Each structure stands twice: as C-alpha cells, then as structure tokens.
Amino acid sequence: MDTTCQCLHPGLANDAPTLRPANDGDIPFITEIYNEQIRTSVGLFLNHEVSEENRLAWLRDLQKGAYPCVVVEVDEVREDGVRSKRTIGWCNIGRYRSKAAYDATAEISLYIHRDFRGRGLGSLLLGSVVAEARSRKFHTLLAMVTAQNTDSCRFWGKHGWGQAGVTREVGWKFNQWLDVVTYQIIL
Numbered sequence: 001m002d003t004t005c006q007c008l009h010p011g012l013a014n015d016a017p018t019l020r021p022a023n024d025g026d027i028p029f030i031t032e033i034y035n036e037q038i039r040t041s042v043g044l045f046l047n048h049e050v051s052e053e054n055r056l057a058w059l060r061d062l063q064k065g066a067y068p069c070v071v072v073e074v075d076e077v078r079e080d081g082v083r084s085k086r087t088i089g090w091c092n093i094g095r096y097r098s099k100a101a102y103d104a105t106a107e108i109s110l111y112i113h114r115d116f117r118g119r120g121l122g123s124l125l126l127g128s129v130v131a132e133a134r135s136r137k138f139h140t141l142l143a144m145v146t147a148q149n150t151d152s153c154r155f156w157g158k159h160g161w162g163q164a165g166v167t168r169e170v171g172w173k174f175n176q177w178l179d180v181v182t183y184q185i186i187l
C-alpha cells in the first residue's frame with residue numbers, strides 16, 4: 001500500500017501534520033532550520049550559525065516566561081517503510097522589550113523548512129500561536145520582517161496584520177543595508 005502523500009511532500013506519510021508544543025527533542029531540527037536561514041537569508045540578522053545549546057537555552061527562556069512555542073511535525077517514510085518524526089517548522093512569541101509596561105506585548109517568530117513552504121503550514125502555526133497568545137491574555141503581537149524579504153511581507157499582509165512602520169537601514173547583511181517592517185495585530 002502506498003502510504004506517501006504527494007500533496008504535502010514525497011516520502012511523507014499520508015497523515016495530517018501535527019501541531020504540538022515544542023520540546024527538547026525538537027532542538028536539532030529547529031537548529032538546522034535556523035542555521036539554514038542564517039547562512040542564506042537576509043531575514044535573520046545573524047552572521048554565524050548557532051549551537052543546539054543556544055537553541056535549548058532559548059526554548060528554556062520561553063518556557064520560563066510562559067511564552068508559547070508550537071512546532072509542526074510530519075511522519076517521514078523511508079524507502080524500507082520505516083517511519084520517523086520530523087519537525088519542519090515552529091512559531092513562538094517572546095518578550096518584546098524588558099520594561100514592565102511591555103508585559104502584554106510580544107514579538108512573534110515563524111519558520112518553515114525551505115522544502116515545505118507554500119503548503120499552508122505557516123498559516124496553521126500562526127493560527128495556533130495567535131489563539132494561544134489570546135488565551136494567555138497578550139494584547140499586542142508584533143512581527144519584525146526584513147523589507148527585502150518580500151515573500152514574508154506578503155504572508156503577514158495576507159493574514160491581516162497591519163503595517164505599523166518601517167525602520168530604514170537598521171540591518172547590514174550580505175553587503176547591503178536592510179529595512180525592517182513592523183507588522184502588528186491587536187488581539
């Protein structure tokens with residue numbers, strides 16, 4: 001019996017992707033996706049790859065602050081039929097600024113593995129984390145998006161996030177100045 005699903009990706013089991021809270025087992029996958037973005041994209045303002053320890057410390061901080069971090073996971077099927085779980089993206093919110101008046105504001109991050117984009121998974125994760133943020137009584141969410149990353153800008157606009165401003169030439173990566181667009185929703 002063919003258990004693969006061509007609609008999502010060849011080699012994947014024919015099950016719906018699972019959304020669930022991130023745990024330590026996701027860290028190798030998250031680190032791989034994050035480092036790929038550091039190497040290839042102006043969307044992430046870092047120049048050097050990070051370790052799994054770095055991402056684990058990041059996850060611990062989110063957990064301590066009760067900030068939701070949700071992953072999307074799929075079942076992969078190897079040629080010999082063995083199935084294994086693979087985390088292919090995540091979405092989290094985190095502290096926006098340290099001063100107390102910002103307590104109910106959070107900044108969102110959302111990453112989908114390059115091979116799995118454009119299949120609705122980013123939208124699924126976004127819906128889940130926004131619902132979670134609402135239930136935890138956050139008031140405002142912000143997404144800081146590199147303006148030159150036009151695909152990402154389209155994503156936030158498509159989901160009804162309003163443009164709250166553009167900060168010009170605040171980043172320097174790959175030999176160019178980069179602008180940052182702030183998108184916002186009030187929950």
Ligand SMILES: CC(C)(COP(=O)(O)OP(=O)(O)OC[C@H]1O[C@@H](n2cnc3c(N)ncnc32)[C@H](O)[C@@H]1OP(=O)(O)O)[C@@H](O)C(=O)NCCC(=O)NCCS
Binds near residue numbers: 120123124
């Ligand atoms: C932005 C991102 C999370 C969207 O996730 P996704 O799973 O590809 O998005 P969905 O399939 O749910 O939605 C598709 C929409 O996203 C946008 N999009 C962004 N990148 C895309 C891509 N590589 N392929 C297709 N659509 C993309 C488009 O607006 C598209 O809608 P359209 O087809 O009607 O134009 C994903 O492209 C990504 O991880 N990008 C790199 C990291 C990033 O920029 N994160 C946002 C800043 S924190």
